[in-house]
Amino acid sequence: MGETALQRKNMVEGQVRPSDVTDRRITAAMSTVPRECFVPPEWQKFAYSDETLMIAPGRFLLAPAALAKLIQTAEIDKGERVLVIGGCAGYAAALISQFTPNVIALLPDEAALRETNEALATAGIGNVTVVVGPLASGDTAHAPYDAIVIEGGFEDVPEALSAQLAPSGRLVGIEVGHGVGRAFVLQKTDRAFARRDVFQAAAPLLPGFEALKPEFVF
Template sequence: MTIDYSLARENMVEQQVRPWDVLEVRVLDVLSTLPREAFVPEIHRALAYADLEIPLGHGQKMMKPVLEGRTLQALNIQSDEEVLEIGTGSGYLAACLGALARDVVSLEIQPELAAAARERLERTGLGNNVRVETADALHYTTDRRFDAICVTAAVESIPERFLEWLRPGGRLFVVRGQSPVMEAVLHHADVNGTRIESLFETDLAYLVGAAPAPKFVF
């Protein structure tokens, strides 16, 4: 069976993403044009535009399209901005960020996923301004500061180092809390300190090393 990916992409935007209040034109344009199927493992390619998380291996999954759309809209990336992504995964969201921003650095802890994402970005020609680094974000060091930071996995609490990487006026998207009820928030690095904007409730797998300590039951 041959799948019409263009039609599937259009249906994803119109039936999933837009009804979830993703109305920013630049975000919808990116989701309408980027070939999500090129970033999905071949075994799951038929599900590229389905309303579900897609397994990537190593215990990681692609976020649902609606969550990717809400994330991109919340960050409101401008064409002259520099972005840090924490958790490359398939490389699809990095490609979306690259289409919106001037420059993207994406960190991936699993070497195999990082290599696969680099290959997909290169093959699709979408990675010209995206650099994938194999690194553990919880131990990563850099002198660079970013206009926007996108964390693609959940944390129990936001690591201080993530906030230190923001420029004044920058913002950080992250899902925080304890499963099954977590909160997606946008951290604004304002001149007078940080301001937290609550966005919506969701449930997402934890960033490696950022899960809560297991509770002992007696």
């Protein structure tokens, strides 16, 4: 077994499985997808760290256990259409693409798009569609989505995103506030949205996902 293959195995056995990740599709994907392909060369020795890895301004990989639990919370079935927002490295989309072929990764700019496409090609993954646009606006071109995975922290879920969910669609992400991060799932029902908190986790706040501040009136 090569060094990176051993690191992947140790990540799954030492970080992911002990965190109540029971979906074997996720652990199989994390055992297969080379995480080091999604970080710059100077950061590759830290690719399997158990913490969130900041690889550039506004770009990061969530801690492996937190990301695995977030994907598990989305309960993605084979064939469902999934939008992945945030992180801006492509790793989460690469994992999800291992068990459903309809994955769209939304990135903020052309530089991130270019680097993510290169990483996906290096990892041998060809079924992720990478698009560019404001993260908080989602991607209406491929909507509706059965699942939206926000890989990062936010103070408020933009209405534009929840509006892009298909019937019974799920949105998962990490709400941050007052120093605490809480992962939750928002599920679309016939008449409204049902929210369920799942676990505590830390995540960098994504630009454009800040809560609107009230205006002062003099």
